[in-house]
Amino acid sequence: MGVPVRAAHRLSARSKTVVYRAFLADGRSVVIKLYAVTARRNAATEAAANRAVAQHVPVPAVLVHGHVPGHEVTALITADLGPLTLGSAVRSGRVGDERALRDLGGLLGRLHRAPVQPWAPRRPLHEQVTSIGRRCPPSALDRIAPALAAITDAPTAAPVWCHGDLHGDNVVLAGPRAVRHLVDFTDAVAGPRESDVAQTLVMTGAIASARARTVTDAYPLALDHHQLAAWAVFHTMRCWAHSEPGDDRARWVGRLDELSRRTPHLFRVPRPERTYR
Incomplete structure (x- = not known):
């Protein structure tokens, strides 16, 4: 996204995915999901599903997704809607x-x-x-x-x-x-x-x-x-x-x-x- 990260903390972890909330230098916060290379899905497939249903049900906006340079993982970055579930x-x-x-x-x-x-x-x-x-x-x-x-x-x-x-x-x-x-x-x-x-x-x-x-x-x-x-x-x-x-x-x-x-x-x-x- 071209913006440095000031801090982050982990929200959840599974065997092949992990999710973080990251606080950016420009004041925004985002949610980052990392997919292991062995996962049945990856960030691109989740981003596609998210966008496919967005006209019918509220979902977080997809900001960017793709491979993480230097690592065998893919990342999905979405808008942070806040902590209240x-x-x-x-x-x-x-x-x-x-x-x-x-x-x-x-x-x-x-x-x-x-x-x-x-x-x-x-x-x-x-x-x-x-x-x-x-x-x-x-x-x-x-x-x-x-x-x-x-x-x-x-x-x-x-x-x-x-x-x-x-x-x-x-x-x-x-x-x-x-x-x-x-x-x-x-x-x-x-x-x-x-x-x-x-x-x-x-x-x-x-x-x-x-x-x-x-x-x-x-x-x-x-x-x-x-x-x-x-x-x-x-x-x-x-x-x-x-x-x-x-x-x-x-x-x-x-x-x-x-x-x-x-x-x-x-x-x-x-x-x-x-x-x-």
Whole structure:
């Protein structure tokens, strides 16, 4: 950007991305995301997704993106919208839980109205299943075989832009009117709308029918609720597969068990072995 950086601090770090807030010598602050060379995406693909949906849902302005000289990483630099997220506003009591869930449903609807370009990245179901299979025993995927079959057998529908990780901490409140902006398009792909809505239900813990309805009632497009339930099972299993042993793993085990009680038709019940005399 041609401006020296005076200070920076890290906002988040994943295995292949890291995000900083940087304070520039000209008084501005920006958000910088660095992608490792081994990341499935890079700064250019996130910038393209961000710009593709900008006419339909508020997002931070992309200032510049490209390779970082002397390093095997790419960088995406966006305008800094400030530190207040929808998630932190809920935790502080500034925004109620029900209002936040309605906000998420409405934002998903706006995002899903954005036209999907031919170049939009896809992530087929078999890729996602293979990724889970590397992290869990075959019996885990066998348990949700009816849910996988329901997703596979679904009628073909026009894909939408899926955020892939929409929850309160990926919504920034900016300006005097606290406009909700979507951030972090790392996982953005073209895919089924039910997958994206289900992902938000899972990540916000809105599996219970009342909280789930708050999101879906605020979502303005038609949903196949059988598909929605199947994708909720799938995303919960994915979160379980990527969880850390201990409290995190126990939480996802509990959510899988809750889903198996609510939607038993999407789970395979182990049959007891017969013994012959």
